[in-house]
Amino acid sequence: MKTFFFYKELCDMCKKCEIACVEACKNGSELTRKAAPFIHIVFGIDGPTHIQCRHCEEPPCVDACIGVSLYKGNYIVGQSEERCIGCLMCNMVCPYGVPQPVYEMEKMAKCCFQCGEIDNPPCVKACDRGALKLSFPQIELKKIRRQRVEKFIRR
Numbered sequence: 640m641k642t643f644f645f646y647k648e649l650c651d652m653c654k655k656c657e658i659a660c661v662e663a664c665k666n667g668s669e670l671t672r673k674a675a676p677f678i679h680i681v682f683g684i685d686g687p688t689h690i691q692c693r694h695c696e697e698p699p700c701v702d703a704c705i706g707v708s709l710y711k712g713n714y715i716v717g718q719s720e721e722r723c724i725g726c727l728m729c730n731m732v733c734p735y736g737v738p739q740p741v742y743e744m745e746k747m748a749k750c751c752f753q754c755g756e757i758d759n760p761p762c763v764k765a766c767d768r769g770a771l772k773l774s775f776p777q778i779e780l781k782k783i784r785r786q787r788v789e790k791f792i793r794r
Contacts (some may be wrong), residue, residue: 640694640714640776641694641714641757641758641773641774641775642693642776643691643692643693643772643773644771644773644774644779645688645689645691645770646769646770646771646772647685647686647687647688648686649768649769649770650686650687650768650770650771651768651770652680652682652687653768654680655766655767656676656680656765656766657676657679657762658676658765659761659762659764660677660750660754660761660762661676662761663753663756663762664676664677664754667753667754668720668753670720670741670744670748671748673743674739674741674748674749677691677692677737677748677749677762678690678750678762679691687770689771690735690736690737691735691737691750691762692716692735692737692738692749692750693735694714694715694716695716698711698716699732699733699734700716700728700729700730700732700737700749701716703731703732704729705724705728706722706723706724706726707719707722708720708723708747709749714757715751715757716749716751718747718749718751720746723746723747724746725744725745725746725747726747727740727747729747729749730747737749760773
């Protein structure tokens with residue numbers, strides 16, 4: 640299962656990923672259009688960071704969803720918008736605080752790849768610096784470990 644990886648040292652906070660998400664969601668449902676972007680680049684204590692649904696292997700938001708709106712599908716955490724009752728439970732249990740309220744519709748919204756590109760979404764394509772990637776955890780974690788070992792050896 641693929642997940643999003645963010646490399647803060649490569650990010651220049653250009654927000655191209657956010658713009659690409661908004662553009663891609665223009666053709667989605669009304670809820671999606673009002674809620675996008677589903678990725679946010681913010682400046683934190685340690686520099687740039689991103690807030691984005693990671694489509695967890697065992698998503699707590701699915702278990703907490705009272706309206707049974709969220710579900711674990713193939714590779715993604717999907718949402719049945721019509722079932723959402725806007726209770727905010729998904730946001731409260733999400734370790735990343737991702738699901739966002741759309742108050743005027745009394746619903747919650749999150750990225751469900753409505754852009755139709757699960758393998759290479761617009762947010763990843765827009766990041767020309769390589770700070771945002773969608774990859775298999777085993778591959779990316781192996782690269783990260785290798786980089787850390789190389790830094791240690793060079794000292």
